[in-house]
Structure formats: structure tokens, C-alpha cells
Amino acid sequence: MSISASTTNNLDAFWMPFTANRQFKQSPRMFVGAKDMHYTTSDGRHVLDGTAGLWCCNAGHSRPRIVEAVQKQVAELDYAPAFQMGHPKAFELAARLAALLPSPMDHVFFTNSGSESVDTALKIALAYQRTIGHGTRTRLIGRERGYHGVGFGGISVGGIVNNRKNFGTLLTGVDHMRHTHDPERNAFSRGMPESGAEYAEDLIRIIQLHDPSTIAAVIVEPVAGSTGVLIPPKNYLERLRAICDQHGILLIFDEVITGFGRLGSPFATDFFDVMPDIITTAKGLTSGVVPMGAVFCTKSIYEAFMTGPDHMIELFHGYTYSAHPIACAAALATLDTYDEEGLLTRAADLAQYWEDGLHSLKDCPHVIDIRNLGLIGAVELEGIVGEPTKRAFSAFLKAYDDGILIRTTGDIIALSPPLIISKEQIDELFDKLRTVLNAID
Numbered sequence: 170m171s172i173s174a175s176t177t178n179n180l181d182a183f184w185m186p187f188t189a190n191r192q193f194k195q196s197p198r199m200f201v202g203a204k205d206m207h208y209t210t211s212d213g214r215h216v217l218d219g220t221a222g223l224w225c226c227n228a229g230h231s232r233p234r235i236v237e238a239v240q241k242q243v244a245e246l247d248y249a250p251a252f253q254m255g256h257p258k259a260f261e262l263a264a265r266l267a268a269l270l271p272s273p274m275d276h277v278f279f280t281n282s283g284s285e286s287v288d289t290a291l292k293i294a295l296a297y298q299r300t301i302g303h304g305t306r307t308r309l310i311g312r313e314r315g316y317h318g319v320g321f322g323g324i325s326v327g328g329i330v331n332n333r334k335n336f337g338t339l340l341t342g343v344d345h346m347r348h349t350h351d352p353e354r355n356a357f358s359r360g361m362p363e364s365g366a367e368y369a370e371d372l373i374r375i376i377q378l379h380d381p382s383t384i385a386a387v388i389v390e391p392v393a394g395s396t397g398v399l400i401p402p403k404n405y406l407e408r409l410r411a412i413c414d415q416h417g418i419l420l421i422f423d424e425v426i427t428g429f430g431r432l433g434s435p436f437a438t439d440f441f442d443v444m445p446d447i448i449t450t451a452k453g454l455t456s457g458v459v460p461m462g463a464v465f466c467t468k469s470i471y472e473a474f475m476t477g478p479d480h481m482i483e484l485f486h487g488y489t490y491s492a493h494p495i496a497c498a499a500a501l502a503t504l505d506t507y508d509e510e511g512l513l514t515r516a517a518d519l520a521q522y523w524e525d526g527l528h529s530l531k532d533c534p535h536v537i538d539i540r541n542l543g544l545i546g547a548v549e550l551e552g553i554v555g556e557p558t559k560r561a562f563s564a565f566l567k568a569y570d571d572g573i574l575i576r577t578t579g580d581i582i583a584l585s586p587p588l589i590i591s592k593e594q595i596d597e598l599f600d601k602l603r604t605v606l607n608a609i610d
């Protein structure tokens with residue numbers, strides 16, 4: 170397969186997201202096909218997917234059940250309004266998701282992306298506090314190095330400097346806990362780091378500063394992905410939960426990457442056995458096939474809104490494409506695929522093999538830390554002095570040439586393959602990554 174000359178010659182108009190546009194357009198990297206664990210490039214090469222696309226294609230690529238479901242749905246019911254109207258698959262999907270989540274997390278609000286899920290969750294949290302008579306609780310607390318998408322809500326509670334600094338003053342009334350990254354104590358930890366549960370106490374400092382009666386919710390990624398894979402220290406999330414409970418603060422887990430099997434359980438809430446009040450998801454919900462997100466909340470949050478006259482809208486929020494029929498069909502078929510192949514727990518079986526392979530890269534040049542949990546891995550490189558991100562980007566380019574797709578953020582290589590990856594493919598991924606690390610300057 171190859172892309173036509175007219176296509177290759179016309180790269181100008183597309184302003185690519187989170188991309189070095191000028192570098193890319195000088196030296197394009199095009200995918201024209203995908204099947205199972207591999208992408209096909211425009212020059213006909215197969216590239217092993219080490220990142221499930223962008224942490225989303227958990228069932229692998231172009232899986233037959235999902236493809237058929239989407240094809241069938243588009244011919245049957247292409248679109249149905251989501252406001253004051255419904256279609257059966259939306260309710261079927263919500264019920265299946267509610268059954269997959271631990272009780273009492275049993276109501277679902279549909280969105281189209283992780284960013285929208287985050288904004289939705291923050292709005293539900295604020296509106297809930299007001300609805301139960303706690304209207305002074307308007308503050309939102311995020312965490313340094315958190316990534317919660319790119320909406321104004323998400324970048325406000327997020328803690329990645331480059332995502333925030335150019336975009337004005339963001340939401341007011343937001344504060345941030347310190348991050349949990351502690352390479353002095355925890356470098357090369359296998360799985361959850363031993364040290365750092367006490368970083369949860371930073372929330373107490375913030376609560377004391379603002380007073381609990383002003384704080385609506387705390388949002389964290391159970392495992393921070395986009396900032397370079399920061400695994401929570403043992404007992405950290407439990408401690409956060411306890412502090413939130415003590416002060417009447419809602420806890421939101423942003424599970425946009427941890428949801429749908431990434432850690433070896435359906436959700437991180439299962440894996441860590443810590444129950445938040447609201448969970449945001451997207452990505453793996455449809456295995457990346459159709460954009461879709463979902464926000465889960467507890468029965469008591471949902472029921473707090475179900476008051477007033479029956480004909481009144483209870484929550485003034487929603488998207489034209491909430492519960493889009495094609496997305497619902499894709500998600501249902503994705504859940505079937507996960508079920509049939511045991512994919513939501515498969516990472517648990519592979520986790521040790523993955524960890525051993527990943528940590529075997531410890532002695533490669535420039536490596537200053539390696540982190541892992543479930544089927545997530547990160548290799549942190551020492552940055553080139555005065556040229557941050559350049560070394561990891563060189564690794565990314567060489568990896569692509571060598572036939573593996575990796576992702577980099579700063580000088581960190583992040584890995585999160587589709588959950589169908591075989592042990593042989595894990596070996597191939599790390600063998601090729603070793604060659605890359607040995608080759609770059």
C-alpha cells in the first residue's frame with residue numbers, strides 16, 4: 170500500500186495536534202493500515218504497536234467483531250439525538266458498563282473523549298455539591314504532573330506546565346497537590362514504589378489553606394500516564410481516599426488510560442481496591458475505534474440530582490454526540506471482544522513477563538529510571554544538557570525506522586501495548602528498544 174503523490178505533496182493544511190509539525194512535514198510518518206498488533210506504513214512496512222495507538226486500542230487493531238458492529242450500525246441507525254430521545258444500544262451499553270464496575274458505581278454519562286469526560290466529571294462534582302446544599306464547595310484540586318486532557322477544566326486541574334502556560338489564567342479556584350515522583354528513593358522500582366504514601370498528606374496542607382468547606386473535589390490519575398508514567402506509591406491512593414472522606418470532598422479517578430484492562434483488572438479502582446466517587450474513561454471503551462468517553466458515578470450522586478418536577482432537566486450538560494449509536498455499537502462489540510478473549514484481566518498474566526523484559530533494559534546507555542505496572546512501562550533517559558526531549562525523540566524516530574511504535578514525553582519513553590500482545594512480541598519490543606537505546610547519542 171502507498172499513499173498517492175498528491176497526498177504526500179499536500180501536508181500543509183493539517184495543523185497536527187501535539188506534533189512537531191515542521192519536523193513531521195519534512196519527514197512524514199504515515200500509517201495506512203492496521204491489523205491486530207501491527208500498523209502498516211505508507212512504504213509497506215509493519216510496525217509493532219507498543220503504545221496501543223495512543224493508549225486506546227486495547228483489543229488490538231481492526232478486530233472483526235468491532236468492525237462488523239460499526240458497519241452494521243451505520244447502515245441501521247446512523248444518528249439519534251441524545252437530548253430527550255434515546256436508542257436501545259445507549260441503555261444496553263450503560264447497563265453493561267455499570268455491571269462491570271464495582272457497586273455502587275452504577276450510573277454512566279456518555280461523552281466523546283477523555284477531555285470531555287474530565288470536564289463532565291468536574292461539572293458533576295460542582296453541581297452535586299450545590300445540589301446537596303454545599304454550594305460553598307467550589308474549589309477543584311488536581312496534582313502536579315497530572316494530565317486530564319486539553320479542555321479548560323482539564324488543563325486547569327492538570328499539572329503539566331507546557332499544557333498550561335500559553336492559555337491564560339485557566340479556571341479560578343484550582344490548587345494542586347505535589348506529584349509523587351521520587352527518583353532518589355524509588356528509581357527502578359518494580360511495580361508500586363515502597364516510598365511516598367506520605368505525599369498524600371499534601372492534600373491536608375491544601376485543605377488547611379482553603380478550608381474544607383470550599384473544596385468540591387480532588388482529581389487524580391491512579392497511574393499518571395502522559396506525564397511519563399508515575400506509579401502511585403504503596404498506600405498513597407488509600408490515604409487520599411481517607412483524607413477526602415474525612416473532609417466531605419469527592420474523589421475523582423481519571424481512568425482514561427487505566428480503564429479497560431490496562432493494569433490487569435477492568436479498572437484501576439479494582440486493581441488498587443480504592444473506590445472513588447466518580448471515574449472518567451474514554452480510549453479503551455471502544456478500543457479507539459470510534460471516539461467515545463464515559464463518566465461513572467455512584468448511585469448517591471445520581472440520585473441527588475433526581476429531584477424536582479419530573480419534566481425538568483436535572484443536569485444541564487451533554488454533547489450532540491453523547492451516546493452516538495455508532496460509538497455505542499463499537500463499545501458493545503469491544504466489551505464482547507474483551508469478554509471472549511479475557512482481555513480485561515490478561516495484563517495480570519503478562520505483568521511479570523513484561524516487568525522482567527522492561528527492567529532488562531536497565532544497563533542500556535542513558536537510562537536513569539524504569540517504571541512499570543500492569544501492561545504499562547516507562548524508560549526514563551537522561552536528557553541532553555540544554556536540549557531536553559531531544560534524546561527521547563531520537564529514540565522514537567529510530568524505533569519507528571526499526572519497526573516499533575513507542576511514545577515519548579519529555580525524555581521518557583512510555584509503553585502501553587494492546588492487551589493482545591504475545592510474549593514473543595514483548596521480547597521483540599524490548600529487543601528492538603535495546604538496539605535503539607544502544608544506537609542513539
Ligand SMILES: Cc1ncc(COP(=O)(O)O)c(C=O)c1O
Nearest residue numbers: 282283284316317318423425426
Ligand atoms: C488521564 C487522561 N485524561 C484525559 C485524557 C484526554 O483524553 P482525550 O485525548 O481523549 O481528550 C488523557 C489522554 O491521554 C489521559 O491520559
